[in-house]
Amino acid sequence: MATTYIRGKQVEPEMEAPHHDVAPMSLYWKVFGALLVLTCLTVAVSYADLGKASLAVAMVVAVVKSTFVVMYFMHLKGDDRTFTFIFLSTLVFVGIFFGLTFADLSTRDAVNSEWGYHGWANEKGQIIERTAPAHGEGGHEAAAGHEAAPTEGHPSPEAAPTH
Amino acid sequence: MATTTVEGALAGAAHDHREPSYIQASSGLKAWLFTIDHKRIGMMYLASVWTFFFIAGALALLFRLELLTPNLDLLLHLVGGENAAMIHAKALDLYNKLFTLHGGLMVFAFIVPSIPASLGNFFLPLMLGAKDVAFPKLNLASYYLYVIGASVVVYAILGAGLDTGWTFYTPYSTTTGTAVTTATLGVFIMGFSSILTGLNFIVTIHKMRAPGMTWNRMPLFLWAIYATSVIQILATPVLAITLLLLVMERTLGIGIFDPAMGGDPVLFQHFFWFYSHPAVYIMILPAFGVISEIIAVHSKKHIFGYWAIAISSVAIAIISFLVWGHHMFVSGQSEFAAVLFSFLTFAVAVPTAIKVFSWVATLYKGSISFTTPMLYGLMFLFTFTIGGLTGIFLGALAVDVHLHDTYFVVAHFHYVMMGGTVVAFLGGIHHWWPKMTGRMYPETLGKICSVIIFIGFNLTFFPQFIAGTQGMPRRYATYVDQYTIYHELSTVGSLILGVGLFIVAIYLLVSMFKGKQASDNPWGGASLEWATQSPPIEHNFHDTPHVDTDPYNFPNIDRSASIGHH
Amino acid sequence: MTTTTAPHGGAAPPHGHDHDHPSFLAHHFDTPAQQEASAKMGMWVFLATEILMFSGLFLAYAIARWAYPEMVLEAHHHLSIPMGGVNTVVLITSSFTVAVGVRAAKIDNQKLLQWMLLATIFLAGCFLVVKYFEYSAKFEHGLLPGRFYTADYIAKDLTVPSPLGGPHTFFGIYFLMTGLHGVHVVLGMCVMTWIYLRARRGEFGPHFFTPVENVGLYWHLVDLVWIFLFPLLYLVK
Numbered sequence: 001m002a003t004t005y006i007r008g009k010q011v012e013p014e015m016e017a018p019h020h021d022v023a024p025m026s027l028y029w030k031v032f033g034a035l036l037v038l039t040c041l042t043v044a045v046s047y048a049d050l051g052k053a054s055l056a057v058a059m060v061v062a063v064v065k066s067t068f069v070v071m072y073f074m075h076l077k078g079d080d081r082t083f084t085f086i087f088l089s090t091l092v093f094v095g096i097f098f099g100l101t102f103a104d105l106s107t108r109d110a111v112n113s114e115w116g117y118h119g120w121a122n123e124k125g126q127i128i129e130r131t132a133p134a135h136g137e138g139g140h141e142a143a144a145g146h147e148a149a150p151t152e153g154h155p156s157p158e159a160a161p162t163h
Numbered sequence: 164m165a166t167t168t169v170e171g172a173l174a175g176a177a178h179d180h181r182e183p184s185y186i187q188a189s190s191g192l193k194a195w196l197f198t199i200d201h202k203r204i205g206m207m208y209l210a211s212v213w214t215f216f217f218i219a220g221a222l223a224l225l226f227r228l229e230l231l232t233p234n235l236d237l238l239l240h241l242v243g244g245e246n247a248a249m250i251h252a253k254a255l256d257l258y259n260k261l262f263t264l265h266g267g268l269m270v271f272a273f274i275v276p277s278i279p280a281s282l283g284n285f286f287l288p289l290m291l292g293a294k295d296v297a298f299p300k301l302n303l304a305s306y307y308l309y310v311i312g313a314s315v316v317v318y319a320i321l322g323a324g325l326d327t328g329w330t331f332y333t334p335y336s337t338t339t340g341t342a343v344t345t346a347t348l349g350v351f352i353m354g355f356s357s358i359l360t361g362l363n364f365i366v367t368i369h370k371m372r373a374p375g376m377t378w379n380r381m382p383l384f385l386w387a388i389y390a391t392s393v394i395q396i397l398a399t400p401v402l403a404i405t406l407l408l409l410v411m412e413r414t415l416g417i418g419i420f421d422p423a424m425g426g427d428p429v430l431f432q433h434f435f436w437f438y439s440h441p442a443v444y445i446m447i448l449p450a451f452g453v454i455s456e457i458i459a460v461h462s463k464k465h466i467f468g469y470w471a472i473a474i475s476s477v478a479i480a481i482i483s484f485l486v487w488g489h490h491m492f493v494s495g496q497s498e499f500a501a502v503l504f505s506f507l508t509f510a511v512a513v514p515t516a517i518k519v520f521s522w523v524a525t526l527y528k529g530s531i532s533f534t535t536p537m538l539y540g541l542m543f544l545f546t547f548t549i550g551g552l553t554g555i556f557l558g559a560l561a562v563d564v565h566l567h568d569t570y571f572v573v574a575h576f577h578y579v580m581m582g583g584t585v586v587a588f589l590g591g592i593h594h595w596w597p598k599m600t601g602r603m604y605p606e607t608l609g610k611i612c613s614v615i616i617f618i619g620f621n622l623t624f625f626p627q628f629i630a631g632t633q634g635m636p637r638r639y640a641t642y643v644d645q646y647t648i649y650h651e652l653s654t655v656g657s658l659i660l661g662v663g664l665f666i667v668a669i670y671l672l673v674s675m676f677k678g679k680q681a682s683d684n685p686w687g688g689a690s691l692e693w694a695t696q697s698p699p700i701e702h703n704f705h706d707t708p709h710v711d712t713d714p715y716n717f718p719n720i721d722r723s724a725s726i727g728h729h
Numbered sequence: 730m731t732t733t734t735a736p737h738g739g740a741a742p743p744h745g746h747d748h749d750h751p752s753f754l755a756h757h758f759d760t761p762a763q764q765e766a767s768a769k770m771g772m773w774v775f776l777a778t779e780i781l782m783f784s785g786l787f788l789a790y791a792i793a794r795w796a797y798p799e800m801v802l803e804a805h806h807h808l809s810i811p812m813g814g815v816n817t818v819v820l821i822t823s824s825f826t827v828a829v830g831v832r833a834a835k836i837d838n839q840k841l842l843q844w845m846l847l848a849t850i851f852l853a854g855c856f857l858v859v860k861y862f863e864y865s866a867k868f869e870h871g872l873l874p875g876r877f878y879t880a881d882y883i884a885k886d887l888t889v890p891s892p893l894g895g896p897h898t899f900f901g902i903y904f905l906m907t908g909l910h911g912v913h914v915v916l917g918m919c920v921m922t923w924i925y926l927r928a929r930r931g932e933f934g935p936h937f938f939t940p941v942e943n944v945g946l947y948w949h950l951v952d953l954v955w956i957f958l959f960p961l962l963y964l965v966k
Contacts, residue, residue: 046964054966073828090777104500295757404785416876417901
């Protein structure tokens with residue numbers, strides 16, 4: 001007798017839970033196998049010298065692994081698409097968090113360098129010239145360190161030549 | 164005034180008896196403390212947030228009185244000490260603690276939970292036509308987390324002392340000997356409460372809507388609550404981790420925020436404002452929702468630009484995550500980031516302005532009745548617009564460098580938070596008081612008080628704009644003589660404001676017991692909460708209501724009786 | 730008024746659907762499907778908050794690595810790749826077992842469900858044991874976070890007395906990230922035990938398995954976090 005509604009739409013008053021698709025056991029084994037293989041791969045790759053690409057490779061492998069977990073173990077594939085929306089939009093906001101923070105950090109020196117200032121002040125207000133850029137290539141200068149006031153007589157790691 | 168303008172799941176209409184209301188359903192302290200009824204939890208929140216509002220407000224009055232004169236005097240009498248220098252230092256210390264407690268309580272214990280947790284809890288399921296929120300037990304848990312968290316903060320500041328301001332900026336907060344760890348624990352717990360409330364509301368709106376309650380038939384208050392919840396979900400976890408990092412920095416000295424160890428104190432501000440800027444929209448968005456309801460119902464006119472208002476709430480929620488750097492223009496972030504954030508800040512003004520214009524357009528040719536809620540609604544339009552526009556001043560990079568950390572900022576956020584959120588909250592309470600308590604508040608006294616509050620509020624904060632532009636810095640207990648006049652006006656205004664708010668609290672309390680019986684729909688509202696009895700029955704509606712029109716359909720309301728039940 | 734009033738039986742029950750509510754259906758839901766969808770959505774929203782919370786630590790890590798790449802490179806040599814690797818396999822396996830457990834609940838295989846939950850709890854315990862050995866090794870060598878760091882500065886390039894960006898920061902972040910993750914593992918074990926006890930009472934089956942599914946979702950997230958932690962902390966290059 002009772003009419004029932006889900007999310008504003010009238011439905012048949014079924015007291016059974018809706019039919020659930022049960023994935024075959026083989027799928028779980030395949031995903032599990034793939035995760036193990038990828039774990040071995042990421043460890044193996046870490047011993048190879050890929051230089052700058054190693055981080056990217058490690059992250060790609062991690063993303064592939066998590067995609068497997070999310071799609072098949074967490075059943076995002078085939079489930080309510082709202083969940084996919086929630087999950088992906090969360091990642092967008094993580095991206096905003098990273099992106100805008102690094103938008104600051106990575107450009108801390110931009111204006112100073114443009115104007116030819118390459119030092120920073122210590123706590124006494126004296127300007128300490130930076131003798132050498134930290135790591136040769138740009139973008140690696142320790143921006144966070146620039147806030148620092150290294151104590152005198154103790155050059156900061158950036159000031160010391162590395163490698 | 165029609166007694167029943169909405170036909171619906173009314174006890175009186177469908178049955179010949181009125182069921183006991185949620186208040187009468189069960190009695191005793193235990194029945195309230197362990198209730199999972201969203202309406203009772205909403206009322207408990209209402210009582211709690213108002214308690215904290217009055218505590219924090221009293222503190223504000225105390226240091227406003229101190230600021231009446233340029234030099235320290237009042238606070239000197241409140242502290243003891245062996246010699247004049249010691250008394251002086253202690254008084255300054257007390258001043259720091261007072262404004263920290265005022266800010267901390269107002270932000271975390273009052274404004275953040277104010278409208279969503281009290282009015283939101285009460286009316287969200289009612290307006291959706293649901294029996295309760297999706298997770299009633301979680302709802303109660305989040306109330307207790309809130310109470311525990313707020314108590315910890317009060318203890319931390321009163322018992323142990325905290326003088327960092329509500330922002331906990333490093334490096335001071337990592338080095339000061341005061342109770343930062345305890346206070347952050349309290350805020351952390353309140354953050355959990357906020358997350359759970361937001362989670363509950365989002366799921367409720369998605370999954371508990373009554374038949375026919377499509378997204379475009381949802382009252383705008385719910386859209387605002389939805390947008391608020393999205394921010395609570397996405398931003399508050401970052402606050403949790405920020406506070407965890409801060410505590411770890413204090414206890415372990417990890418060095419992420421410590422320049423002497425290779426860290427960066429500005430990083431703390433990035434982390435902090437990633438939460439706290441969106442959090443100001445947690446504070447103001449529900450107020451937008453309340454105003455949408457008040458303006459439409461009390462001018463008996465279909466809201467102008469329903470979709471524009473609804474979508475702009477969501478737009479504000481998203482854009483609010485892109486602008487946090489405007490709090491850091493002068494704190495050492497890069498020039499590039501400052502310009503970027505300044506630009507993005509202007510973007511948030513667009514959806515906000517869309518709302519204000521829509522409300523004004525709703526008023527146009529409406530049949531406005533100047534009831535107390537409406538007076539608060541109009542007051543909101545006035546004060547919030549000032550608050551919002553001065554926000555544009557502060558978002559402009561060059562202007563902000565001059566105005567940063569002055570009373571201009573203080574005045575700006577009080578115009579937004581107090582002139583916006585608190586005024587809307589007052590309006591909302593009056594608007595829904597008959598529904599919540601089944602009693603009317605005294606209308607004439609209500610109108611008088613709203614005028615007192617309007618005068619007091621503007622007298623308190625408008626002079627602060629002027630003092631700020633002339634360079635009066637915030638957070639100082641003393642000042643040079645040239646600012647005396649502004650502080651005098653401000654203090655007088657704050658006393659008027661305090662009196663106004665106090666009278667409101669008294670007459671509301673009295674009206675709970677002695678007020679005139681309210682009808683089920685005293686304002687002729689068309690949304691679902693008016694379709695049940697006043698106060699609502701325990702399960703909100705006798706039967707799941709059925710919706711086939713939108714909630715602002717006033718002119719046809721008597722004829723097409725659009726809300727029924729199956 | 731568009732529909733007729735449902736008849737009320739007797740003295741006005743609080744609402745009219747009691748008699749056809751299954752025992753697991755809470756009073757405020759109309760159908761089990763609605764309850765299940767709500768619970769699951771609540772879990773996903775909760776996972777979103779978890780992701781954002783961890784993202785703060787990942788950002789701290791990213792900044793440390795970006796600012797002091799050599800320091801992170803040198804410091805990470807003190808983490809044991811075999812131990813981290815074993816723990817990765819353990820967690821992935823536990824993710825697998827819990828997923829199979831949810832499947833078992835759906836197909837009403839009570840025995841399998843209980844065994845899979847037990848296996849997951851056991852694997853979580855293994856993870857913590859390995860973690861314990863890892864942590865104690867760090868403690869022994871003074872590789873502690875922040876100001877408790879007592880080991881020598883590791884790389885010869887970093888032997889300068891200035892503590893700027895020293896390995897104490899790396900270990901601070903290491904302990905924070907793995908510590909918070911570990912707390913999640915412990916919480917997961919507690920919840921899993923509760924679910925196991927309920928499963929033993931036969932509460933779950935094809936009609937009602939949302940709690941199993943939700944604890945599974947939570948557990949997969951713990952796994953997901955580790956999938957990123959492992960290469961970032963242990964496999965720096």
